[in-house]
Amino acid sequence: MPKNRLEAFSDGIIAFAITLLILEIHIPELGPGVDNGIMLKAIVALLPNFAVYVISFLVCTVWWVSHHTFIHDLHSVDHVLLWANNFFLMFIAFIPFPTGLLGHHPGNPVATAFYGLVCMLAGFAFWLMRWYATLRGGLMKPEIDKTLLRHRVRISFLSPILYLAGAAISLLYPIFALYIYTAIPAYFAFRTLGYGSSKQTLGNPSD
Amino acid sequence: MPKNRLEAFSDGIIAFAITLLILEIHIPELGPGVDNGIMLKAIVALLPNFAVYVISFLVCTVWWVSHHTFIHDLHSVDHVLLWANNFFLMFIAFIPFPTGLLGHHPGNPVATAFYGLVCMLAGFAFWLMRWYATLRGGLMKPEIDKTLLRHRVRISFLSPILYLAGAAISLLYPIFALYIYTAIPAYFAFRTLGYGSSKQTLGNPSD
Amino acid sequence: MPKNRLEAFSDGIIAFAITLLILEIHIPELGPGVDNGIMLKAIVALLPNFAVYVISFLVCTVWWVSHHTFIHDLHSVDHVLLWANNFFLMFIAFIPFPTGLLGHHPGNPVATAFYGLVCMLAGFAFWLMRWYATLRGGLMKPEIDKTLLRHRVRISFLSPILYLAGAAISLLYPIFALYIYTAIPAYFAFRTLGYGSSKQTLGNPSD
Amino acid sequence: MPKNRLEAFSDGIIAFAITLLILEIHIPELGPGVDNGIMLKAIVALLPNFAVYVISFLVCTVWWVSHHTFIHDLHSVDHVLLWANNFFLMFIAFIPFPTGLLGHHPGNPVATAFYGLVCMLAGFAFWLMRWYATLRGGLMKPEIDKTLLRHRVRISFLSPILYLAGAAISLLYPIFALYIYTAIPAYFAFRTLGYGSSKQTLGNPSD
Numbered sequence: 044m045p046k047n048r049l050e051a052f053s054d055g056i057i058a059f060a061i062t063l064l065i066l067e068i069h070i071p072e073l074g075p076g077v078d079n080g081i082m083l084k085a086i087v088a089l090l091p092n093f094a095v096y097v098i099s100f101l102v103c104t105v106w107w108v109s110h111h112t113f114i115h116d117l118h119s120v121d122h123v124l125l126w127a128n129n130f131f132l133m134f135i136a137f138i139p140f141p142t143g144l145l146g147h148h149p150g151n152p153v154a155t156a157f158y159g160l161v162c163m164l165a166g167f168a169f170w171l172m173r174w175y176a177t178l179r180g181g182l183m184k185p186e187i188d189k190t191l192l193r194h195r196v197r198i199s200f201l202s203p204i205l206y207l208a209g210a211a212i213s214l215l216y217p218i219f220a221l222y223i224y225t226a227i228p229a230y231f232a233f234r235t236l237g238y239g240s241s242k243q244t245l246g247n248p249s250d
Numbered sequence: 251m252p253k254n255r256l257e258a259f260s261d262g263i264i265a266f267a268i269t270l271l272i273l274e275i276h277i278p279e280l281g282p283g284v285d286n287g288i289m290l291k292a293i294v295a296l297l298p299n300f301a302v303y304v305i306s307f308l309v310c311t312v313w314w315v316s317h318h319t320f321i322h323d324l325h326s327v328d329h330v331l332l333w334a335n336n337f338f339l340m341f342i343a344f345i346p347f348p349t350g351l352l353g354h355h356p357g358n359p360v361a362t363a364f365y366g367l368v369c370m371l372a373g374f375a376f377w378l379m380r381w382y383a384t385l386r387g388g389l390m391k392p393e394i395d396k397t398l399l400r401h402r403v404r405i406s407f408l409s410p411i412l413y414l415a416g417a418a419i420s421l422l423y424p425i426f427a428l429y430i431y432t433a434i435p436a437y438f439a440f441r442t443l444g445y446g447s448s449k450q451t452l453g454n455p456s457d
Numbered sequence: 458m459p460k461n462r463l464e465a466f467s468d469g470i471i472a473f474a475i476t477l478l479i480l481e482i483h484i485p486e487l488g489p490g491v492d493n494g495i496m497l498k499a500i501v502a503l504l505p506n507f508a509v510y511v512i513s514f515l516v517c518t519v520w521w522v523s524h525h526t527f528i529h530d531l532h533s534v535d536h537v538l539l540w541a542n543n544f545f546l547m548f549i550a551f552i553p554f555p556t557g558l559l560g561h562h563p564g565n566p567v568a569t570a571f572y573g574l575v576c577m578l579a580g581f582a583f584w585l586m587r588w589y590a591t592l593r594g595g596l597m598k599p600e601i602d603k604t605l606l607r608h609r610v611r612i613s614f615l616s617p618i619l620y621l622a623g624a625a626i627s628l629l630y631p632i633f634a635l636y637i638y639t640a641i642p643a644y645f646a647f648r649t650l651g652y653g654s655s656k657q658t659l660g661n662p663s664d
Numbered sequence: 665m666p667k668n669r670l671e672a673f674s675d676g677i678i679a680f681a682i683t684l685l686i687l688e689i690h691i692p693e694l695g696p697g698v699d700n701g702i703m704l705k706a707i708v709a710l711l712p713n714f715a716v717y718v719i720s721f722l723v724c725t726v727w728w729v730s731h732h733t734f735i736h737d738l739h740s741v742d743h744v745l746l747w748a749n750n751f752f753l754m755f756i757a758f759i760p761f762p763t764g765l766l767g768h769h770p771g772n773p774v775a776t777a778f779y780g781l782v783c784m785l786a787g788f789a790f791w792l793m794r795w796y797a798t799l800r801g802g803l804m805k806p807e808i809d810k811t812l813l814r815h816r817v818r819i820s821f822l823s824p825i826l827y828l829a830g831a832a833i834s835l836l837y838p839i840f841a842l843y844i845y846t847a848i849p850a851y852f853a854f855r856t857l858g859y860g861s862s863k864q865t866l867g868n869p870s871d
Contacts, residue, residue: 044732048675052728054259055679062266062343063683066273067691070350079421082360086351097340104336107259111251126853129725133718136683143691144707153703214700232333261462265469269477269550277481277557286628289567293558304547311543314466318458439540468673476680476757480687484764493835496774500765511754518750521673525665646747 044125050114056132057110060139061103067143068092091149095158098225099142102162105228106135106169109199113173116192118184127172134165155217159210159224166202173199202227251332257321261314263339267346268310274350275299298356302365305432306349309369312435313342313376316406320380323399325391334379341372362424366417366431373409380406409434458539464528468521470546474553475517481557482506505563509572512639513556516576519642520549520583523613527587530606532598541586548579569631573624573638580616587613616641665746671735675728677753681760682724688764689713712770716779719846720763723783726849727756727790730820734794737813739805748793755786776838780831780845787823794820823848 071085110131117124141158148154176182177192205227213220278292317338324331348365355361383389384399412434420427485499524545531538555572562568590596591606619641627634692706731752738745762779769775797803798813826848834841 044729048671048732050255051258051672052675052679054255055262055676056683058259058262059266059680059683060686061339062263062270063687065267065344065346066270066687068347070274070347070354073355075355077355077358079358079360082355082358086360086364096344100336100340100343104339108251108332111255125729129721132682132725133721136721137686137717139686140689140691147691148694148696148698148703151698151700151703153700153707157707257462258465261466262469265466266473268546269470269473272474272551272553273477273480275554277554277561280562282562284562284565286565286567289562289565293567293571303551307543307547307550311546315458315539318462464669465672468669469676472673472676473680475753476677476684479681479758479760480684482761484688484761484768487769489769491769491772493772493774496769496772500774500778510758514750514754514757518753522665522746525669 044120046114046117046120049120049125049128050111053110053114053128053132054107056136057103057107060136061100061107063139064096064099064103064142067139067146068096092146094221095142095146095149098221099138101225101228101232103135103138105231106165109169109231113169113176116184116187117176117182119182121180121182124172124176124180124182127168127175131165131168131172134161134168137161138165150217152214152217155213155220156210159206159213159220162224162227163203163206163210166199166206170196170199170203251327253321253324253327256327256332256335257318260317260321260335260339263343264310264314264317267343268307268314270346271303271306271310271349274346274353275303299353301428302349302353302356305428305435306345308432308435308439310342310345312438313372316376316438320376320383323391323394324383324389326389328387328389331379331383331387331389334375334382338372338375338379341368341375344368345372357424359421359424362420362427363417366413366420366427369431369434370410370413370417373406373413377403377406377410458534460528460531460534463534463539463542464525467524467528467542467546470550471517471521471524474550475514475521477553478510478513478517478556481553481560482510506560508635509556509560509563512635513552515639515642515646517549517552519645520579523583523645527583527590530598530601531590531596533596535594535596538586538590538594538596541582541589545579545582545586548575548582551575552579564631566628566631569627569634570624573620573627573634576638576641577617577620577624580613580620584610584613584617665741667735667738667741670741670746670749671732674731674735674749674753677757678724678728678731681757682721682728684760685717685720685724685763688760688767689717713767715842716763716767716770719842720759722846722849722853724756724759726852727786730790730852734790734797737805737808738797738803740803742801742803745793745797745801745803748789748796752786752789752793755782755789758782759786771838773835773838776834776841777831780827780834780841783845783848784824784827784831787820787827791817791820791824 068089071089073081073085138161141154141161145151145154145158174196177196183192205223209220209223209227212223275296278296280288280292345368348361348368352358352361352365381403384403390399412430416427416430416434419430482503485503487495487499552575555568555575559565559568559572588610591610597606619637623634623637623641626637689710692710694702694706759782762775762782766772766775766779795817798817804813826844830841830844830848833844
């Protein structure tokens with residue numbers, strides 16, 4: 044399987060999972076002739092749903108960017124990697140469910156922990172894929188520095204650990220756990236923003 | 251990240267968001283053996299939903315065309331642009347929700363204003379992306395006239411301002427606001443139709 | 458806009474609309490410990506939904522094939538064609554709704570007529586696109602015989618007329634109208650099957 | 665129709681169907697202020713849904729891989745193959761429904777059998793496509809050994825037979841049938857994993 048098919052399929056599933064997030068915010072049925080006050084209250088009551096939507100959107104787009112960068116550095120694809128990737132996608136496609144559960148029960152410790160556990164499993168699957176490609180399968184581009192690649196495998200193990208920590212914390216301080224869940228992808232997003240402002244362009248028309 | 255991956259991912263999310271619009275029109279459950287009169291009434295009662303579907307379809311396809319034109323004029327992509335684009339997509343993927351809310355509560359001033367505010371945020375994010383690429387990041391193709399590019403940045407700021415005006419008006423005249431929401435994308439669509447009839451083709455097989 | 462972007466966007470919307478059809482078949486909630494008889498009855502009660510799913514799947518895949526063939530014969534794309542295509546896609550993305558309505562109210566004359574009217578509008582939009590590209594925009598490949606192209610414009614007008622006839626008939630004989638709705642795409646599918654059995658291949662790896 | 669368009673359309677539908685699986689797990693509405701015990705119970709009550717999600721994810725990704733491998737070995741596409749492929753996709757896009765039905769009624773013999781029958785039909789359609797391309801249409805790459813191709817046609821007939829057997833068994837031992845439904849795709853997945861560990865790479869950047 045050429046790299047580009049693997050990437051197109053993964054991009055499709057990630058983009059689709061992102062777009063399905065909105066369906067978990069159910070439209071309040073307020074009946075005909077509802078007045079402005081009730082409508083405003085109904086929208087305000089959905090603020091936790093909007094917040095969880097934003098967090099999940101951030102989580103998924105960061106994984107999309109990381110996935111793209113990883114695939115870009117791959118030299119070739121074997122069947123183990125293919126199935127490790129499918130294992131990762133299984134958790135990504137699952138994210139709309141804990142997103143909806145948390146949005147409908149904001150501040151619930153168990154729902155918050157469940158969200159963190161699903162993200163932890165996705166992060167673990169991503170690490171597994173990177174670990175296999177780098178240290179077992181020998182699938183990374185040979186021109187990339189081995190030390191750098193091993194460093195990235197280690198860094199990528201941070202993500203499941205932090206999500207697990209967030210899930211544990213959420214049982215006591217669910218709101219604080221949400222900040223952790225946001226901080227993890229935000230850290231990656233801002234890190235890449237740093238690259239951007241140093242004028243390192245990501246590609247050009249002939250890339 | 252090469253331009254074409256950014257575009258494919260964005261196109262995917264825009265196309266998915268468009269297609270999800272229909273799911274916000276709930277099928278009336280009229281029970282078995284419903285007669286023609288009740289069915290006809292139920293369909294007529296959904297006319298506001300159909301109208302909002304058409305407006306949102308127009309809004310999203312116009313953004314799809316604008317997004318394509320913008321990406322076409324880009325020379326390269328950096329991480330700031332990547333995240334500005336994700337910020338824009340976050341609001342596009344959100345549009346099915348205000349579409350459903352407005353369709354279920356036609357004429358409600360707050361639901362109409364909420365719809366306008368989401369479009370305003372999407373328009374603002376689009377302007378931000380264009381502004382950064384043109385005036386900060388230096389990411390546009392160098393052969394395109396700088397004055398024209400700056401003009402486009404200014405024009406593109408019109409969209410969030412008009413949606414904000416529509417949202418404000420909707421608190422008093424919600425139906426009139428819907429005309430404004432329709433007129434904004436329709437203006438862009440008809441403007442491009444004008445290009446079309448002057449026989450300026452958009453591409454050919456070797457493009 | 459190059460042809461291939463228009464086609465990828467259209468394919469995305471058509472494929473997505475097709476896949477959403479299944480969501481309009483709601484899962485019966487029979488409670489825990491339901492016995493086999495009730496479950497079997499519940500599945501049998503959904504047979505009309507399954508039938509409408511098959512019809513809509515056929516309708517949409519035939520349009521996908523026709524759309525592909527049409528785009529293949531295009532020489533270039535202008536803005537009028539772009540918006541005519543979006544107009545067509547607006548009805549395609551709408552199809553899950555009448556599919557669900559008809560599946561939930563099998564045999565209802567108005568629901569059956571409504572289904573036919575949506576297909577008629579999609580067929581009309583497709584004809585409009587073909588008519589514009591052939592007779593107004595001059596967008597078809599110049600090497601294709603003009604008489605053949607004009608013939609195809611006329612043939613393609615049959616589809617909205619037949620769906621309109623089906624919609625009219627459905628008010629008296631809704632079941633018979635379903636046969637018409639099935640026969641229209643089946644005719645096109647079998648016609649292309651005829652090409653296939655005459656060993657005219659559709660493409661090869663270098664196409 | 666070139667092979668790559670057929671594959672992109674099929675990949676889109678398979679990826680969409682996979683991602684829609686999650687929507688069939690409905691979010692429990694437990695009201696505000698729900699305590700941890702009830703939330704935990706609600707999540708545990710969804711374990712059958714999660715299990716069926718995993719099975720369907722596995723089923724669909726294995727078909728995605730098989731479909732890719734099959735298309736890769738095709739030399740050309742004709743209209744019969746195109747419609748056989750659409751016939752296959754009709755059952756793939758249907759899978760979210762039996763997945764949801766089984767998840768909502770775990771252990772129900774009829775729901776379990778229904779799941780197996782849908783998979784059987786998808787497997788039969790896949791075999792039909794392969795049989796036609798190999799033995800009737802002459803569409804496979806001529807450089808591939810004929811004996812190997814005929815062997816693959818026979819192997820591929822195993823899948824519908826095993827799903828049919830699983831469906832029959834499910835009427836008596838529904839839980840055991842679930843193991844069969846899992847074992848069928850798992851067998852294919854592990855078989856390909858075996859290829860992977862023998863270092864046979866699937867592609868490289870120039871593929």
